[in-house]
Amino acid sequence: MFKSVEELRVYREQCKQLLQAEKKKIIVCGGAGCVSKGANKVYEKLVKVMSEKKLNYTVKLEKCNEGDSIRLTKSGCHGFCEVGPLVRIEPQGWLYVKVNENDCEDIIEKTMLNGECVERLCYTENGVVYKEKKEVPFYKKQTRVSLDNCDKIDATSIEEYLANDGYTALEKALTEMTGEEIVNQITESGLRGRGGGGFPTGRKWSQVARQKNFPKYVVCNGDEGDPGAFMDRSVMEDDPHRMLEGMIIAGIATGATNGYIYVRAEYPLAVQRLRTAIKRAEELGILGDNILGTDFSFHMNISRGAGAFVCGEGSALTASIEGKRGMPRVKPPRTVEHGLFDKPTVLNNVETFANVADIINKGADWYKGIGPEKSPGTKTFALTGNIKNAGLIEVPMGTTLREVIFDIGGGMRGDGKFKAVQIGGPSGGCLTEEHLDLPLDFDSLKKAGAIIGSGGLVVMDEKTCMVEVARFFMNFTQNESCGKCVPCREGTKRMLEILERIVAGEGRDGDVELLQELGEMISDMALCGLGKTAAGPVLSTIKYFRNEYEAHIYDKRCPAGECQKLKRIVIDPELCKGCSKCSRICPVGAISGKIKEPFTIDLNKCIRCGSCISACAFKAIKEE
């Protein structure tokens, strides 16, 4: 337990020396994507190969090996999940992709001992072999701030965080700055909440700092519930100390003495990593009473969510921490005045807190220098769907959609054609080809009828039916509606019913207008953000793909060919030989005809099972 800032500084220097002692490093990605593809087996095999060859190696930052020792680290997510498991080689900065156990021998023998690059493991695109990670197109346009450490350090080691200048911002905040100066610096940096709304963080902090009601709380929203988003997961799992540091600094700035981290139930590893991080921070005197010998005390708690999307909303989240049903309440009063346990509360999301330490260390001007004036800084996005390079990215705000999808994401998966991208999850909207050159920042997106949200980007090709996408999101929101206010509870249900009948081919004249009317009503009248944004996906798909809705309703046809119930199975009379095999195999007796003459399908009876298609020897039966 360190009793002063100086003691921590001495310890950090030791950690740095240990980290620099070994020049040769193998960094295996331990992110969820790579682990599910076998990264742990690669790691174990590397250990085995090095032991068998009796090489000097270390896996922990605790002892310093002499000479030619190799450091093996299991880091957090490198982001390029599509081609995992990933292994990075330092000091050369080479990136090996799709590594499996059989490659480990070569990595040790050729790369570590002889300094050769194993080219077959390098990322290849259009015939070009990319040896260095920073040259790979996926990484080239990225700027990593909040994810900076994720692909460098072992998340379970506070020593590695310290060795990368961890907790230096905390030192500065404790010894050189007043609470007011911290708030001013955050305000000046222009940092806006990364959870979706984009509310200026500095303003929020100053509102809490003004309150005279104690104790105050700092709450971190780690309830990343948007389907298709996993950025916060990465920070919590891979760099938990960065988030803790941001939260403690928020405490110093606002006079709060207790922190709560609300983590989604589906992220068990994040809970485990955060627990370890808190324990280590307490042991070193970075958390707890009289932090580093100062008179500032801060205690951290973890609250595990239990599976309710609505708990991403501020007042629902605090209710859930209090052990109640997670239902939002009418505002005002706002969370900054009456938040957790009815006390003044700073509530920010994971990524917002992850930006704090760097702003304190490098200054507001540095932060303002990244991205556009009104939305400075970087933003993480989860790039998924029908895209070639799915993964986790961080780019300066204001990067265009085209750069993200085609330069970083490598374009569409397979031979699909870009159709739309859903941004901001169930609260967001879709953007189309005409928006490809739109800069991604809070204000530009709002104008286009979408939101940044937490940053999920789901790319869709022309085989995706937009009406079905709208139905999918409405089904999600309807399920997650807490039921407290009528517009959301009843309105989303009615909207879902209409969407369900449209995709089932039973849409009626006037349904599109009814959806719009209901959507606008819910947006105006719902109690909380979940309801207010529930209609977003429906309204934006109607705006840009109205013709698809109309094709479903009036022509009973799904242009993307996705809606099962609108599929039509037809027999080509030119090809049909009248063998009757299809009519014998049809489970519902929908096919009839005379032998040696073309048969026909009664579409009212047909259940679109497709048995006849596979049975036909002449390929005369097709799906339309």
Next chain:
Amino acid sequence: MKQKIDFSVLDQAIKEYGNEEKSLIAILQRAQEHYRYLPEEVFAYLAEKLNLPEARIYGVATFYENFSLEQKGKYVVKVCDGTACHVRKSIPILEALRKELGLSEQKKTTDDLMFTVETVSCLGACSSAPAVMVNDEIYPTMTPETAVALINELKEKN
């Protein structure tokens, strides 16, 4: 059906988290992990220990998706139907699993209490879409065939 239940796990959780309302969700989570569901006897027991109305506890237990009032299987198979998995065709996987195990949207658990099949809104494993989680382990880029093979593999283990 009333049954004899060992409450010691609840006592331990109350001791750890404190007997106050704010500990309720954490205690229920511990109970859910231990019994694999929340037997109704738990509500009365906790009501007394935490000095809360039983209805309040029942209300919390039914509000959150993760709590189940019905017994679940030894293997809880969660098919992710988040946006990313959905556009990479997760529903055929769900249908194949249900068919293999004789389950449906209403009947989620097999009679021998081995398998429960349900959907989840997002596992946060979007880059490995479509993903399936069995208990705490994630299986990436599944197809209906590999999912069924996984079930058969688990069956053979037992």
